[in-house]
Amino acid sequence: MATNEESSMIISTEPDSTVPLDNNRVTAETVTGSSDILNVALLVEIQKLHSELIATTEESRKKQEEMLQKLESKTENKIETIKKEMSKKLQSLEALTSEVLKSNDDSEKSNVNLEHVFENVEELEENKTIFSGKEDIYNAKWCLYLKRECGHLGLYVRCDPNAPAETCSIRTKIEFKVLNRNQDVVIRTWECCYQRTEGWGFPSFLEWEDMKKWYLVDGNLRVEAIVTIIETTGLGKKKTRKFDESQNDVSDVILVVRDAKFYVLKMFLASQSSVFKALLLGSFSESTQSEVTLNGIDPDDFHYFLEVLYGESAIDDTTVEGVVLLADMYDAPTAIRRCEEFLLKESKKTSEKKLKIATRYNLEELKEKCL
Known part of the structure; x- marks a missing residue:
């Protein structure tokens, strides 16, 4: 029989799985x-x-x-x-x-304005001629002349190309004006084509006696002629570089200007002109065409413009205006700079004419010199 102490010990015994903490x-x-x-x-x-x-x-x-x-x-x-x-x-x-x-004011190439006062006309003998001074305009020398022939006053415009080619021609429309004492104007118009050095006009513009009676002022006769140039071929400076079919193997596009074709490289033109870069390498349809037509420009001017871009000495007093026009139009800074340098250092044009060009094409250095 267990004692109370043993029982107490048994009851107080803790399980093995307990941990005091x-x-x-x-x-x-x-x-x-x-x-x-x-x-x-x-x-x-x-x-x-x-x-x-x-x-x-x-x-x-x-x-x-x-x-x-x-x-x-x-x-x-x-x-x-x-x-x-x-x-x-x-x-x-x-x-x-x-x-x-x-525009008459913007381009001498479309219009040639000639004006002259002929002196002592009433003393002119039969079949004799009086010439005005020559003016160098658009690659040619132009002048007025009158002639007494068969009892009439003949009026003419003469054109002498500066560097005529074998097939040189200038298709024009000429408008003659003669002012009488009452400020009335006699106007006659004639279309002609200059194919060599020659004069075109009216052999019987006025009766000689009527001219003496109504149109002479102190024995002098004032004559004006407006020559509108419609088309030219073979006129101007000799071309030194070819852009024809002989360049086909070194070109990748043909530029068509009227009936002339120019074989050129897109990448080269794009490097010289932002307009050509957009037109030939941009997203325009022309960039995928083998032939691109350029409207509203003269093929001779464009030829000289290309020569300038390709480094040729194509600028002189007969070509500079056409080249700078295209250089400005196609945003070709190298060509513009070369035109300005020529006008500053070599051109024989008058200061008035240079200033007009400088103002039109924003040639600041030239403008400053002219002023």
């Missing part, structure tokens, strides 16, 4: 349960962080896509704006050139 007891089951809870909480936290990371990554990706879309949109808009601007500039070239060629 600051008067608290944690059972194995309790520890195991807490570990599972911690693991679950940790997994939840990891999943939460993973979700946040995915969300952040997705948001960042969306922002990047939005930024790229905005950048692409801005780039496309900028490109479209540039295309429209260049398209407008190219579309205006033909109209601009036509206006320049038709």
